[in-house]
Amino acid sequence: MGRNMRSPTLNDVARLAGVSYATADRVVNHRGNVADKSVRKVLTAVEQLGYVRNVAAANLSRSRTYRLAFLMPGGSNPFFERMHAHLEKAASHLKHSQVSINIVIVDAFAVEALEQAIEVVAGADYDGIAIVGLGNDRLVAPLNALRDRGTRIVSLVSDLPDSCREHYVGINNLKAGRSAARLMGMAHAGGPGRALVAVGSLDAPDHADRLQGFRTVLEEDFPEIEIASVIEMRDQSALMHRMMMEAWSTTEGVSAVYNVGAGNEGLIDALRIMDRPRRFCSIVHDLIPPTRRALEDGTLDAAIDQRPEIEINRALTLLRAIVDDLPPPPMPELIPAIFVRDNLPDETV
Amino acid sequence: MGRNMRSPTLNDVARLAGVSYATADRVVNHRGNVADKSVRKVLTAVEQLGYVRNVAAANLSRSRTYRLAFLMPGGSNPFFERMHAHLEKAASHLKHSQVSINIVIVDAFAVEALEQAIEVVAGADYDGIAIVGLGNDRLVAPLNALRDRGTRIVSLVSDLPDSCREHYVGINNLKAGRSAARLMGMAHAGGPGRALVAVGSLDAPDHADRLQGFRTVLEEDFPEIEIASVIEMRDQSALMHRMMMEAWSTTEGVSAVYNVGAGNEGLIDALRIMDRPRRFCSIVHDLIPPTRRALEDGTLDAAIDQRPEIEINRALTLLRAIVDDLPPPPMPELIPAIFVRDNLPDETV
DNA sequence: GGCAATTTGATTTACGTCGATCAAGTCAGT
DNA sequence: ACTGACTTGATCGACGTAAATCAAATTGCC
Numbered sequence: 001m002g003r004n005m006r007s008p009t010l011n012d013v014a015r016l017a018g019v020s021y022a023t024a025d026r027v028v029n030h031r032g033n034v035a036d037k038s039v040r041k042v043l044t045a046v047e048q049l050g051y052v053r054n055v056a057a058a059n060l061s062r063s064r065t066y067r068l069a070f071l072m073p074g075g076s077n078p079f080f081e082r083m084h085a086h087l088e089k090a091a092s093h094l095k096h097s098q099v100s101i102n103i104v105i106v107d108a109f110a111v112e113a114l115e116q117a118i119e120v121v122a123g124a125d126y127d128g129i130a131i132v133g134l135g136n137d138r139l140v141a142p143l144n145a146l147r148d149r150g151t152r153i154v155s156l157v158s159d160l161p162d163s164c165r166e167h168y169v170g171i172n173n174l175k176a177g178r179s180a181a182r183l184m185g186m187a188h189a190g191g192p193g194r195a196l197v198a199v200g201s202l203d204a205p206d207h208a209d210r211l212q213g214f215r216t217v218l219e220e221d222f223p224e225i226e227i228a229s230v231i232e233m234r235d236q237s238a239l240m241h242r243m244m245m246e247a248w249s250t251t252e253g254v255s256a257v258y259n260v261g262a263g264n265e266g267l268i269d270a271l272r273i274m275d276r277p278r279r280f281c282s283i284v285h286d287l288i289p290p291t292r293r294a295l296e297d298g299t300l301d302a303a304i305d306q307r308p309e310i311e312i313n314r315a316l317t318l319l320r321a322i323v324d325d326l327p328p329p330p331m332p333e334l335i336p337a338i339f340v341r342d343n344l345p346d347e348t349v
Numbered sequence: 350m351g352r353n354m355r356s357p358t359l360n361d362v363a364r365l366a367g368v369s370y371a372t373a374d375r376v377v378n379h380r381g382n383v384a385d386k387s388v389r390k391v392l393t394a395v396e397q398l399g400y401v402r403n404v405a406a407a408n409l410s411r412s413r414t415y416r417l418a419f420l421m422p423g424g425s426n427p428f429f430e431r432m433h434a435h436l437e438k439a440a441s442h443l444k445h446s447q448v449s450i451n452i453v454i455v456d457a458f459a460v461e462a463l464e465q466a467i468e469v470v471a472g473a474d475y476d477g478i479a480i481v482g483l484g485n486d487r488l489v490a491p492l493n494a495l496r497d498r499g500t501r502i503v504s505l506v507s508d509l510p511d512s513c514r515e516h517y518v519g520i521n522n523l524k525a526g527r528s529a530a531r532l533m534g535m536a537h538a539g540g541p542g543r544a545l546v547a548v549g550s551l552d553a554p555d556h557a558d559r560l561q562g563f564r565t566v567l568e569e570d571f572p573e574i575e576i577a578s579v580i581e582m583r584d585q586s587a588l589m590h591r592m593m594m595e596a597w598s599t600t601e602g603v604s605a606v607y608n609v610g611a612g613n614e615g616l617i618d619a620l621r622i623m624d625r626p627r628r629f630c631s632i633v634h635d636l637i638p639p640t641r642r643a644l645e646d647g648t649l650d651a652a653i654d655q656r657p658e659i660e661i662n663r664a665l666t667l668l669r670a671i672v673d674d675l676p677p678p679p680m681p682e683l684i685p686a687i688f689v690r691d692n693l694p695d696e697t698v
Numbered sequence: 699g700g701c702a703a704t705t706t707g708a709t710t711t712a713c714g715t716c717g718a719t720c721a722a723g724t725c726a727g728t
Numbered sequence: 729a730c731t732g733a734c735t736t737g738a739t740c741g742a743c744g745t746a747a748a749t750c751a752a753a754t755t756g757c758c
Contacts, residue, residue, distance in 0.1 A: 006412075007444075007445065007447065009713095009714060009715085010714075010715070011714085019736080019737085020736065020737045020738070021737085021738085021739095022736070022737060022738070022739090023735085023736060023737075025715085025716080025717090026735095026736090029715095029716080029717090031717095033734070033735065033736090034735070034736085035724095035734085035735060035736085038735080038736080052445040053714085053715070054409070054713090054714050054715065055446070055715095056405035056406075056408060056409050056446075056713095056714085056715095057405075057409050057713070057714035057715045057716090057743090058714075058715050058716070059405060059715090059743090060403070060405050060406050060409060060713095060714085060715075060716095060742095060743045060744065060745090061714075061715040061716045061717085061742070061743055062715080062716055062717080062742095062743080063355075063742085063743055063744090086679065086681075089679045090678065090679055093676070093678050093679055094678075095356075096356065096401040097404070097405075098356065175691055175692045175693075176692070178691035178692070179689055179691045179692040181691070182689045182690060182691045183535070183689065186532070186535055186536045186630070186650060186689075187535045187536065187538060188538060189536060189537060189538035189540065189628045190627050190628045191538065213691070217691060278539050279538045279539045281535070301535060307681065307684075309679075309680075309681040310681060313678075313680065327442070329439065329442050329443075329662070330435065330438045330439055330442055330658075331658075331662065332435075332656065332658040332659060332694060332696075333694040333695060333696060335656075335686060335688075335692050335694060336692045337684060337686060337687075338686075338687040338689070338692070339684075340528055340531045340532065340687070341531060342524055342527035342528045342530070342531045342562070342566060343524045343525070343527070343528040343684050343685045343687070344524075345681060345682040345684060346682060347681070347682060358743095358744055358745085359744075359745070360744080368706075368707085369706065369707045369708070370707085370708085370709095371706070371707060371708075371709090372705085372706060372707075374745085374746075374747085375705095375706090378745095378746075378747090380747095382704070382705065382706090383705070383706085384704085384705060384706085384754090384755090387705080387706080402744085402745070403743090403744050403745065404745095405743095405744085405745095406713090406743070406744035406745045406746090407744075407745050407746070408713090408745090409712095409713045409714065409715090409743090409744085409745075409746095410712070410713055410744075410745040410746045410747085411712095411713080411745080411746055411747080412712085412713055412714090
């Protein structure tokens with residue numbers, strides 16, 4: 001523990017290894033054409049000194065810029081709008097750290113569109129990309145091609161096939177669904193109940209996971225709560241409104257509602273009209289302006305949220321780290337956040 | 350939006366301003382001895398080009414090292430143990446970004462000890478420090494002295510007097526207490542209830558805030574739930590156990606328990622012994638091994654957590670940013686996390 | 699108009715790395 | 729011992745900034 005612990009430089013390594021700077025450089029930068037004996041000497045010296053290359057100096061030297069792209073759904077989805085907004089903010093902040101970020105809009109749920117987008121970015125020589133993924137095998141080939149051209153890949157919100165990305169930035173949707181069920185169970189205080197469940201698409205792995213988690217916990221721990229019906233709609237707010245009203249009028253004794261996917265606006269409007277009993281529990285996903293307002297006025301009891309801003313930040317730190325060939329900084333697991341009326345963030349979300 | 354938008358250098362600024370590099374440097378680095386006219390010309394050019402100095406190059410040039418210190422309670426508190434553990438991890442990761450971190454252990458709740466510690470670090474010429482604060486005016490003078498010596502200050506977990514720090518990294522404890530009440534209310538499903546509340550010290554502003562938030566929500570939204578008694582103990586686990594058993598046997602119809610502070614081990618042991626009714630709600634703060642186990646086996650219903658690892662990470666990014674005189678990156682508000690049995694992180698916490 | 703003080707320009711070194719180049723060295727096989 | 733292939737050493741010029749020096753130019757003041 002010396003006083004002025006200057007970190008060792010590559011020069012120090014070369015000197016200790018008894019080789020020239022050039023040779024040490026050849027080793028650490030994998031330039032090849034080095035005798036095994038020298039490689040060993042250099043690696044030993046690296047180990048011994050605890051040398052890590054000074055990334056700032058390295059990037060300065062090669063005037064490195066981080067060229068990143070984010071492939072994600074756009075348009076009318078308020079969740080992704082929130083994500084975009086934060087990404088823009090982060091991008092303008094990082095502009096002065098030589099990071100440039102392109103946002104590539106992709107149609108939601110559409111494998112072909114995503115496949116196509118991947119091929120487009122493959123031509124643009126990005127250093128790293130973040131993809132809101134789909135668990136479809138058609139993506140494996142183009143993604144591997146991308147990787148072979150030197151582009152690093154992380155998946156965001158929804159995972160890709162394991163082999164295609166270096167990290168997944170998102171929550172465990174099984175846990176999210178389980179948590180919803182737990183809250184709903186708590187809200188029934190041991191009493192019986194009937195729940196209406198709405199889901200965007202059961203093809204989407206995240207929705208399927210949530211529903212499965214939800215089911216499991218109800219069965220295991222709250223058998224007196226029954227799932228009256230699972231309504232599938234492709235995140236359509238208007239459809240949600242209609243079907244919810246219908247289910248409400250045709251189903252007896254509904255005590256709870258859980259929306260696995262999007263389309264919360266329609267659900268909330270329906271809830272406001274419905275003549276709910278005093279003990280009624282409604283749980284949705286994603287904190288967006290309508291759900292926030294509904295939490296505040298008591299129409300909703302809880303919203304499970306992924307904290308998309310945090311996910312964006314993580315994706316960015318991760319991408320920068322892996323582009324630099326550095327181990328990612330220690331970060332605790334992303335947790336499905338449970339929002340109630342009282343722990344909402346101050347900023348208008 | 351040109352193709353290869355190289356960021357402008359100080360040389361570009363100087364050229365545009367019609368002065369020499371040396372003069373531009375004098376302006377941006379506040380070295381003085383520059384005519385007002387030149388200052389204005391340079392600043393205009395900076396604005397016009399959107400120049401921001403290349404921090405990597407700057408730090409390389411002056412071989413900058415970030416000397417940071419964390420002043421926080423140590424010893425037997427499992428919450429701070431968790432915090433320490435993560436800080437060590439982060440420190441060893443950042444060692445190779447020229448960041449050195451010293452942890453200074455301070456007695457919890459002790460103003461004199463904190464005051465003394467601040468004076469000690471004042472002699473060590475740190476670039477920045479993070480302090481688990483106390484809202485005491487005795488700290489104002491030494492903290493200002495510190496700041497005048499060029500040390501940047503952020504408060505962590507518990508705030509300092511406003512004027513003494515540049516940022517506060519921590520949750521809003523009012524929201525935390527309110528959330529606890531909301532969950533407890535939900536768990537009573539409109540029925541009546543009596544709650545036992547335990548608190549570490551009402552002098553600690555965070556505990557006081559939590560209790561006040563808790564009270565407010567119960568009064569406003571769940572008037573049928575009554576606070577049977579508020580037991581104050583200085584986070585003593587054994588005392589907690591004893592007093593909880595006593596309160597339990599002397600109070601009729603207790604339906605819920607809320608622990609505002611530490612000492613959860615004692616509470617959990619008591620809960621396990623107590624013959625609780627089927628619908629019973631227990632809520633605590635801080636996810637630590639005992640509370641995690643208690644959530645898993647159903648002894649506890651919810652734990653409100655600050656995510657200390659995230660707080661550490663934020664404090665570190667913030668400190669680095671302000672030491673570099675840069676605006677901090679956009680980060681969403683820290684939210685009291687609600688943990689139930691089902692959204693616990695995988696890692697053993 | 700002249701002296702001193704202030705302001706400016708020009709230039710240099712250093713920071714640690716990358717990506718080159720070029721000459722010199724080693725070694726195997728013939 | 730000679731060729732050709734591989735291996736090494738030495739060195740150089742970026743990258744953008746900090747920090748310093750010294751000489752030159754511009755000011756203010758009487």
